[in-house]
Amino acid sequence: MKKKLLVSLLFAVFISSAHSEVLCKTQETVSFSCGFKSKSVSVCRNDEDALIYRFGKKDNIELELESDIHFSRTAFSGGGEGNLTFHNGKYKYVIYSSISNGDWRDDGTREKIERAGIYVVKGEKLLKDIQCQSFSGKSFIHDLPAHNIEEFTYY
Numbered sequence: 001m002k003k004k005l006l007v008s009l010l011f012a013v014f015i016s017s018a019h020s021e022v023l024c025k026t027q028e029t030v031s032f033s034c035g036f037k038s039k040s041v042s043v044c045r046n047d048e049d050a051l052i053y054r055f056g057k058k059d060n061i062e063l064e065l066e067s068d069i070h071f072s073r074t075a076f077s078g079g080g081e082g083n084l085t086f087h088n089g090k091y092k093y094v095i096y097s098s099i100s101n102g103d104w105r106d107d108g109t110r111e112k113i114e115r116a117g118i119y120v121v122k123g124e125k126l127l128k129d130i131q132c133q134s135f136s137g138k139s140f141i142h143d144l145p146a147h148n149i150e151e152f153t154y155y
Contacts, residue, residue, distance in 0.1 A: 021136065022040070023055075023057075024052075024054070025044065027046065029044065029143050031141060031143050031144055032095055032116075032138075032140075032141045033135070034134065034135050034136070035133060035136070036132060036134075039056055039057060040136075041054070043095055043141070045143065045144070049068070049145045050066055050068060051144075052065070052066050052067075053065040053086040053093060063088070065088055069084070069144060069148075070084065070087075071144060071148075071150060072150045072152040072153065074152040078099075078100055078101030079099040079112070080098065081096055081152075082140070083095065083153070084096075092120075094119040097114075097115070097141050098114070098116070099112055099113065099115075100113050114140075115131060117129060124153075
């Protein structure tokens with residue numbers, strides 16, 4: 001009984017420590033948003049054909065980048081991945097969302113594994129993969145204005 005209680009308490013602490021706050025303004029459409037620890041990332045779109053990347057907290061935006069749409073995608077067996085890239089000097093911040101097959105279940109179906117987050121890239125070198133811990137809405141990139149699909153890069 002004590003072990004179950006401890007596991008429940010640890011799970012509750014983990015969930016409450018994951019923070020998901022939408023950083024888009026009222027007049028903007030959310031194209032992606034997720035949280036990790038005490039910060040969030042949001043991709044917002046205004047009425048124009050540009051996207052805005054915001055990272056931080058609602059009262060302390062640490063990075064804001066406005067960009068044309070740089071979207072790429074790839075398909076693979078049982079899923080795929082979509083990427084939105086924002087350039088900032090030598091750095092790229094790549095929002096990703098993906099789904100893939102996991103283990104086989106007893107009923108003959110496969111579990112689906114969803115991942116999303118930010119690849120922080122300098123030049124062409126992956127510096128960090130920050131995986132989302134919580135979502136305030138959809139866990140995939142959505143509601144993009146019309147755009148061209150760019151060449152996909154694996155990180």
